[in-house]
Amino acid sequence: MEKSIAIIGFMGVGKTTVGSLLSEKLNRTFIDVDKEIERYHDMKIRDIFTAYGEKMFRDEEKKFISYYAKQPGTILSLGGGAFLQEEIKDVCMAQCHVVFLDISWEIWKSRIDELMEDRPVLRNKTTEEIRQLFEERKSVYRDHHERFLTDGYTEEQVADVIIERLSLT
Ligand SMILES: Nc1ncnc2c1ncn2[C@@H]1O[C@H](COP(=O)(O)OP(=O)(O)O)[C@@H](O)[C@H]1O
Ligand SMILES: O=C(O)C1=C[C@@H](OP(=O)(O)O)[C@@H](O)[C@H](O)C1
Numbered sequence: 001m002e003k004s005i006a007i008i009g010f011m012g013v014g015k016t017t018v019g020s021l022l023s024e025k026l027n028r029t030f031i032d033v034d035k036e037i038e039r040y041h042d043m044k045i046r047d048i049f050t051a052y053g054e055k056m057f058r059d060e061e062k063k064f065i066s067y068y069a070k071q072p073g074t075i076l077s078l079g080g081g082a083f084l085q086e087e088i089k090d091v092c093m094a095q096c097h098v099v100f101l102d103i104s105w106e107i108w109k110s111r112i113d114e115l116m117e118d119r120p121v122l123r124n125k126t127t128e129e130i131r132q133l134f135e136e137r138k139s140v141y142r143d144h145h146e147r148f149l150t151d152g153y154t155e156e157q158v159a160d161v162i163i164e165r166l167s168l169t
């Protein structure tokens with residue numbers, strides 16, 4: 001069985017959308033870690049943040065990813081903050097093809113309004129503060145096996161390029 005593919009990158013770059021497309025195209029199991037956590041707790045991520053705090057969410061993230069990264073053949077879309085935790089980074093780098101979806105600030109900022117509602121990390125921040133976070137997070141995604149700059153590509157095209165790059169069919 002093939003290694004799992006773990007998709008990383010900043011919030012809103014397209015990890016969930018592209019992961020789902022990849023799983024359809026490759027006929028592989030798709031796990032969106034945030035959705036799994038939401039399903040398990042029957043709560044939206046933003047409500048988990050409000051009720052239990054970010055630390056609890058990060059612990060859950062680590063538990064779920066440590067399990068799923070070791071399941072061969074899975075397409076795994078991570079949350080944008082997952083690689084803040086060294087343990088998550090280590091298990092993914094060892095067990096998966098880690099694909100970093102990148103995006104320029106200019107393109108990303110056009111998505112800002114639609115992203116705000118479901119992403120507690122962005123809430124109550126000014127555009128300038130979000131831009132700072134965007135810059136700071138670049139170092140978090142430094143460890144990866146493949147990087148793809150998504151600017152100007154549709155979700156479908158991004159999925160197709162990943163398949164080509166990883167020589168998957
Ligand atoms: N390549 C793309 N071009 C245009 N819009 C995109 C692209 N990838 C994702 N989007 C849009 O951006 C939003 C966030 O996508 P999502 O897959 O949830 O990102 P993530 O999981 O990285 O946070 C969605 O509305 C999605 O349709
Ligand atoms: O970057 C982050 O800290 C987060 C990203 C989110 O996932 P997406 O990257 O899929 O939006 C989600 O895990 C949570 O809101 C925290």
Ligand SMILES: [Mg+2]
Nearest residue numbers: 015016034079
């Ligand atoms: Mg997502």
